[in-house]
Amino acid sequence: MSELYLWSVILAISFATLLTRSLLHVLGERVQLPALVEASLRFAPACAMAAIVASDLAYSHDVLEFNLANARLLAGLGAALIQLTTRSMAATIGGGMALYWILRWVS
Amino acid sequence: MSSPNSTHPTPAEAVRRGIRELLPATPGIFAWGLVTGVAMVKAGLDTGHAIVLSLLAYAGSAQLAALPLIAAVAPVWLVFVTAVVVNLRFVVYSAAVRAGFAHLHWHRRMWLGYVVGDIMFVRFSALRQNEPDYPHPVSYYLGGAVANWIIWQIASILGIVAAAVIPDSWGLELAGTLALVALLAPLCVRFPTFAGVAVASIVAILGHSLPLKLGLLLGMISGMVVALLLERRPEASR
Structure with a gap:
């Protein structure tokens, strides 16, 4: 990872923040999004996060471990249940990590 | 005589109310910020780069999503596209709140858009729905946004600094993925x-x-x- 690469990605992510959050504000109310685009945007964050989470939990070091011996996968599923029942991000992260450590310790 | 505070709040009172109504969410914002900070360093960023990224990007889920790509030295355009896609919910947020900001100068609108956060957006939307005639919505928004930003940045920088003393064997980078799970699960209903x-x-x-x-x-x-x-x-x- 070169300095140039790191500063490039830092600026790229920061520009992505500015673009997504401020573009519609700057354009003002003259510009309306097509209904179909606005409808599909609603699904974008969930689908993006799902793709990232799924491939991160299902693989360990680029080897597919889609089974019940995968502590990370089980911890992720447990964390989802904790989120749905408690609606607390702190409980979800804490509970998921605790589950992960317990599963690693017993196996 | 009615209380002037409840019926005719000043802009300063609106800012304070925005802050006050955000504070109950502090544990969640803090945990998420802390985890993002730790995950950035665990993915290989050094302290300086991680702090600048946190301060400029202020985008937990986009930062977390970009980390595996940065670690794999993926092309910059792909990191950018990923950050935009993960951030797309903010386009929806800005479309939802911008009606109330139309009278402001464009550069104020730009900065107000830039500081939006998930939790403060939910609080602000509730205010607009429950009290559509609230006199200082922009001040309320600003109070919530600044409080959200400060809580997040303190937690994130604390995570960046603490990551160095946390052993890799704890597998704490998983916590970054779990933060995404926490955001994702309620959307799946x-x-x-x-x-x-x-x-x-x-x-x-x-x-x-x-x-x-x-x-x-x-x-x-x-x-x-x-x-x-x-x-x-x-x-x-x-």
Whole structure:
């Protein structure tokens, strides 16, 4: 990872923040999004996060471990249940990590 | 005589109310910020780069999503596209709140857009819905946004600094993924979103060996298309 690469990605992510959050504000109310685009945007964050989470939990070091011996996968599923029942991000992260450590310790 | 505070709040009181109504969410914002800070360093960023990224980007989920790409030295354009896609919910947020900001100068609107956060957006939307005639919505928004930003940055920088003394064997980078799970799970309760999430997950897993992490991009797009098709179908047959 070169300095140039790191500063490039830092600026790229920061520009992505500015673009997504401020573009519609700057354009003002003259510009309306097509209904179909606005409808599909609603699904974008969930689908993006799902793709990232799924491939991160299902693989360990680029080897597919889609089974019940995968502590990370089980911890992720447990964390989802904790989120749905408690609606607390702190409980979800804490509970998921605790589950992960317990599963690693017993196996 | 009615209380002037409740019926005619000053802008300063609106700012304070914005802050006050955000504070109950502090543990969640703090945990998420801390985890993002730790995850950035665990993914290989050094302290300086991680702090600048946190201060400028202020985008937990986009930062977390970009980390595996940065670690794999993926092309900058792919990191940018990923950050934009993960941030797309903020386009929806800005579309939702901008009506009340139309009278402001464009550069004020730009900065107000830039400082939006998930939790303060939810609080602000509740205010607009419950008290549509509240006199200083922009001040309320600003109070919540600044409080959200400060809590997040303190937690994130604390995570960046503490990451160095946390052993790798704790596997704490998983906490970054769990923070995404916490954001994702409540979205899956609605049907078309759940179907999109399932398709995105399967395609991303099957496409894992594609170069440039393109499996992620393919997963996102397939999920969005499936969710949109399923949502449109009953409308078309009506």
